[in-house]
Amino acid sequence: xxxxxxxxxxxxxxxxxxxxxxxxxxxxxxxxxxxxxxxxxxxxxxxxxxxxxxxxxxxxxxxxxxxxxxxxxxxxxxxxxxxxxxxxxxxxxxxxxxxxxxxxxxxxxxxxxxxxxxxxxxxxxxxxxxxxxxxxxxxxxxxxxxxxxxxxxxxxxxxxxxxxxxxxxxxxxxxxxxxxxxxxxxxxxxxxxxxxxxxxxxxxxxxxxxxxxxxxxxxxxxxxxxxxxxxxxxxxxxxxxxxxxxxxxxxxxxxxxxxxxxxxxxxxxxxxxxxxxxxxxxxxxxxxxxxxxxxxxxxxxxxxxxxxxxxxxxxxxxxxxxxxxxxxxxxxxxxxxxxxxxxxxxxxxxxxxxxxxxxxxxxxxxxxxxxxxxxxxxxxxxxxxxxxxxxxxx
Amino acid sequence: xxxxxxxxxxxxxxxxxxxxxxxxxxxxxxxxxxxxxxxxxxxxxxxxxxxxxxxxxxxxxxxxxxxxxxxxxxxxxxxxxxxxxxxxxxxxxxxxxxxxxxxxxxxxxxxxxxxxxxxxxxxxxxxxxxxxxxxxxxxxxxxxxxxxxxxxxxxxxxxxxxxxxxxxxxxxxxxxxxxxxxxxxxxxxxxxxxxxxxxxxxxxxxxxxxxxxxxxxxxxxxxxxxx
Numbered sequence: 001x002x003x004x005x006x007x008x009x010x011x012x013x014x015x016x017x018x019x020x021x022x023x024x025x026x027x028x029x030x031x032x033x034x035x036x037x038x039x040x041x042x043x044x045x046x047x048x049x050x051x052x053x054x055x056x057x058x059x060x061x062x063x064x065x066x067x068x069x070x071x072x073x074x075x076x077x078x079x080x081x082x083x084x085x086x087x088x089x090x091x092x093x094x095x096x097x098x099x100x101x102x103x104x105x106x107x108x109x110x111x112x113x114x115x116x117x118x119x120x121x122x123x124x125x126x127x128x129x130x131x132x133x134x135x136x137x138x139x140x141x142x143x144x145x146x147x148x149x150x151x152x153x154x155x156x157x158x159x160x161x162x163x164x165x166x167x168x169x170x171x172x173x174x175x176x177x178x179x180x181x182x183x184x185x186x187x188x189x190x191x192x193x194x195x196x197x198x199x200x201x202x203x204x205x206x207x208x209x210x211x212x213x214x215x216x217x218x219x220x221x222x223x224x225x226x227x228x229x230x231x232x233x234x235x236x237x238x239x240x241x242x243x244x245x246x247x248x249x250x251x252x253x254x255x256x257x258x259x260x261x262x263x264x265x266x267x268x269x270x271x272x273x274x275x276x277x278x279x280x281x282x283x284x285x286x287x288x289x290x291x292x293x294x295x296x297x298x299x300x301x302x303x304x305x306x307x308x309x310x311x312x313x314x315x316x317x318x319x320x321x322x323x324x325x326x327x328x329x330x331x332x333x334x335x336x337x338x339x340x341x342x343x344x345x346x347x348x349x350x351x352x353x354x355x356x357x358x359x360x361x362x363x364x365x366x367x368x369x370x371x372x373x374x375x376x377x378x379x380x381x382x383x384x385x386x387x388x389x390x391x392x393x394x
Numbered sequence: 395x396x397x398x399x400x401x402x403x404x405x406x407x408x409x410x411x412x413x414x415x416x417x418x419x420x421x422x423x424x425x426x427x428x429x430x431x432x433x434x435x436x437x438x439x440x441x442x443x444x445x446x447x448x449x450x451x452x453x454x455x456x457x458x459x460x461x462x463x464x465x466x467x468x469x470x471x472x473x474x475x476x477x478x479x480x481x482x483x484x485x486x487x488x489x490x491x492x493x494x495x496x497x498x499x500x501x502x503x504x505x506x507x508x509x510x511x512x513x514x515x516x517x518x519x520x521x522x523x524x525x526x527x528x529x530x531x532x533x534x535x536x537x538x539x540x541x542x543x544x545x546x547x548x549x550x551x552x553x554x555x556x557x558x559x560x561x562x563x564x565x566x567x568x569x570x571x572x573x574x575x576x577x578x579x580x581x582x583x584x585x586x587x588x589x590x591x592x593x594x595x596x597x598x599x600x601x602x603x604x605x606x607x608x609x610x611x612x613x614x615x616x617x618x619x620x621x
Contacts, residue, residue, distance in 0.1 A: 272579065273581065339580070
């Protein structure tokens with residue numbers, strides 16, 4: 001029975017429910033009516049007898065008549081109920097079909113949607129009813145799937161492009177080198193150039209592997225309480241030479257005693273990438289600011305530059321893998337196009353968030369927020385940030 | 395110094411042999427796991443370079459079997475899988491060091507030197523090359539009569555180059571050993587290049603022979619005369 005119930009269609013189940021409920025209610029209603037009428041009849045009969053108006057003979061006849069009338073009512077009720085139930089059942093069955101029809105329709109529409117046709121949407125007949133809401137939810141899911149598929153496709157094509165570029169360089173240099181006999185310094189030059197490309201490929205593959213491992217959640221985090229000012233100071237200071245080469249001012253404004261729970265190596269990577277970006281895109285002789293502060297409920301790292309900022313059309317995608325605002329430029333500087341993607345992963349895996357804004361005075365600001373540890377009120381011994389500040393600078 | 399190389403990929407094995415021979419090691423190659431195990435067990439080597447992915451008998455099995463037979467030759471494993479498990483497993487089974495493919499030859503040679511040097515005290519107080527001297531106690535650097543004014547990073551860099559003098563060091567080695575960055579990243583590569591340029595300006599002034607050389611695509615070397 002249970003098996004039949006769960007294997008039956010919703011339509012059958014609805015109708016069965018409906019019919020049984022109707023049966024039960026009609027039975028109760030009919031019996032209540034019958035007994036109420038019967039009670040009424042017999043009371044009237046008794047009243048008449050008490051009044052003494054009826055004769056003894058007439059009394060028994062009256063009783064028979066009442067009995068007969070009651071039987072007639074009973075027959076009507078007993079015959080009528082199945083008829084009504086049958087009619088209602090058929091009606092319910094038809095109604096259920098009409099109510100469920102849009103779902104069948106939705107199902108057959110959804111069946112047509114495949115990975116290749118993810119841009120298609122289901123038609124929403126009436127957006128206010130249940131079916132409409134269901135279709136709308138379906139469509140939202142499809143939109144999300146569509147965008148992740150699009151991202152994946154873009155990533156695959158970007159990745160193969162990035163991998164092919166060094167490969168074709170290596171191939172070209174090799175082929176050119178073999179075309180005619182050359183001098184030893186020329187061969188050395190060619191091989192060195194090939195090795196540079198190999199190095200780039202290696203770095204790219206390493207980074208991709210790390211990101212895919214991060215996607216699979218297979219990168220173990222070694223979180224521990226650490227002084228954010230110190231960590232950021234360290235990371236920024238080791239990049240200070242790059243700013244110096246470009247005659248840029250690197251302003252460090254590091255609050256001490258801002259303690260976060262994070263994996264220092266991974267978080268440091270994020271900071272290095274963001275600060276390096278700021279130095280790279282800020283023009284010569286400009287200023288790059290790195291600030292660590294305690295915000296309301298979180299720790300804050302803010303990196304500002306005086307570069308061109310990021311055009312609005314790129315804003316949504318700057319953290320995407322291989323996404324580059326300026327195709328040629330960052331490739332020349334040896335970047336993999338994965339720096340910000342790594343930074344985003346590194347921050348988020350430590351429970352933080354990374355955001356970006358264009359500044360009204362020009363330039364851009366990257367902001368990293370991280371949850372503070374509960375012990376952030378300086379109960380840890382914190383080495384003076386100033387001690388490490390000058391160490392790597394120069 | 396006798397080194398056994400167990401590597402089934404012939405091209406890589408050839409490269410390893412050539413590189414080790416150039417460093418004057420006596421090299422023996424085994425291209426299968428069985429052969430490698432047999433030789434490591436029967437002959438005496440100062441070091442074994444062992445690939446983990448071998449046909450027939452895996453590198454880990456060989457390593458385990460060797461250690462069970464109390465063969466204590468230092469073993470450096472090579473693996474293309476840099477999953478943490480493989481590394482930990484290898485080291486647990488008694489490997490002395492590991493390298494992930496694709497590795498740079500200078501790095502492999504440096505690791506081999508370190509393994510062969512192990513156990514011998516190497517507490518040096520002074521490092522020298524030509525007329526360049528580094529006093530590790532007072533942290534003074536001099537070239538001839540000239541005192542070099544080095545930053546902490548530059549001193550560390552020169553220290554590292556001097557310890558590996560005559561041998562190539564890759565950017566990867568510098569990033570890990572001097573900058574303590576476990577992952578390759580473009581920013582650090584750029585930093586290394588800038589620091590190296592600055593160091594060279596201080597060390598190799600005009601009039602004295604060049605000591606620090608850049609080998610394109612490979613890295614750097616501190617050496618008297620031509621690289």
